[in-house]
Amino acid sequence: MELSYKILRRSVHSFLQNYHYFTTTIVFLAFPFSASILLSQALVPFSSSLYPQIYNHLKILFDAAGFPSSSQIFTLLNLKVSQTITSSIFTLPFTLTFFLITKSFIIQAMKMNNHKENLQPSFVDIISYHYKPLFQTYIYNTFFLLSANASTFCFLFLVFSFAEGLGNSSPSLTLFVTAAAAVFFSVILANALVISNMALTLSGMDGHGGYMAILKACVLLRGRTSTALFLALPINVSLAAIEALFQFRVVRGYHNIGGKSSWFFLGLEGIFIAYLYSIFIIIDTIVSYMFYKSCKIGGSLVDKEDKHFLRIEFIEEDNYGYLGDNNFQELP
Template sequence: MAITTLNIIRTSIFTLLKNFQFFSSSPSLVAVPFALAALLAPSLAPSSRLFSLIHAHVTSLTLSAGVSRYSSQLSVALDYKLTQIILSSLLVSPFALSFLVVSKSIVIRALQFSRPSRKNSPISWIVELKPLLITHLCNSLLVVSIHAVFFYFSVASFEFFRILGFSSIGARVFLGLGLAVAYVVVIANLHVVCGISLVISATERRGGFGGIVEAFVLTRQWMATALSLSVATNTALVAIEALFEYRVVRGYQHGTGPDPWMNLEAILVAYLYAVLVVLDTVVGYVFLKRCKEEYNNRHDDLCSCSCSCSFSYSFLIEIYEGNEKCLELKGLELML
């Protein structure tokens, strides 16, 4: 069966709805604290005491890199956004290493059975969290490394253009757009590989960078499909974040005080976010399963094709002495 985006999304939604009673209870409820942290972190980060400290370090870094020479407004916006992303990631990381990892472990372990049920206690899944936790830490190190490398590559590109004499506004805008497109492509591919590596670690019970390499090898032939799946799930998550920002954060900012109904609405929106996280895990599992099936089918076809390429030929050797035949050899040889 061909690996298509529509087919995988349809299969994933069918799997989620078929076992909705299970997926909407244990894994979704476990992921609610992570969802609340992920939704609240961007709005709480600027008011944190660490924000000014991290912002000062980021500003000094961009000044030393020479970003302010090209655009002061761009430098200020970049400093603020980088500080917000770094602090938000730090605030969410404890919840991601605990609640998110447990939720993904429950979902992936349940998908390995034909009929997930409540008889499978979450305690049995928590015992096997070590590979998933190690892979998540490796993914975090990889993400930080890629961001750092891309940042210095961007600065080096601007400096290289300046040395060549392309210092006009049009050249800088062109280079900035090219770097933005490259950043989006790299981060999207990185997000796909990291997500699939978590599924591999949970299914094969081994963590570390080996799962990341295996995820890259398995998905490189179907990276376009993986990117379209990532865009679909991330678009849904961004829509939930926008709903939370509009309904809850704006209500707290413009309201007179905490409202019980607003708190309940925040929990409901976080629960929807958690259900989408569960669906994203199901999509990753189904995609990995299809990739393995397609990879094995191609390998089997290649082996059968190489084995079927054998041929045979017969031979006849006659030796004469004078006019009389003294020896005759007949045979059949196989050539592989």
């Protein structure tokens, strides 16, 4: 817990040290992604035919798996998963461009800040060294998250099938199993998201993306999962609060708009909320970077048995903040 507070404090301090750079250049890069996230979650469920199709397919899948259709928990889960999938599809172009480019610039800025370098590398250098591995890792992260969700649903299917086979379908047992399944799904999803986020940071740091970054993230987070979850909690709660604020102020105001002047102020308010969302995306990347650095400084990242079995090396930085690949080994 104390380590988490230190990382958060150092992250905020680093953000304030580079306040003008982060709140101008970086926010400008992150703003299109933030706006797409807010608009997609607000408008997609009401304007797209894709959302009801995904919802109906998931409902059929849940019913076929034996999940209790009368449970409000699974109804809410189906609703949220359908909305997340639809929003992810519509925001994918912004994610693969503006979001990953933003992370690339933040990681590079943190490296240069740690090494007290004033000379900023060119845009081409950042894209070639940071963006490409981030792009590769994001693609692998997508399949990793899909696999985690599919594995979880398969396990829940076995649990409900076993409970149904016992012949005891009392409401109390169904409620208990449903609540336990929801908690289990939340824990698996939270851990998968933490691993994916750390994998992106690792790929941006060492310049190597793909499945190897996910494997390194799993090794890195061993024994530090609680710290990673605690660090992710305030950022995700803040992002959820900003999304709710956008729904309350902008979306509701859009349906109750009065005149032309209201359009202007409503647009300004939406821009400000998207700007605030971009700020927290920047802070989230800084926190991930600081967490990686704290793990690296705090001791050996992997023990000798892990290195021998996995054949991976966490690459050391040179004097300019870049990472060499002399000791990097691929899995056989």
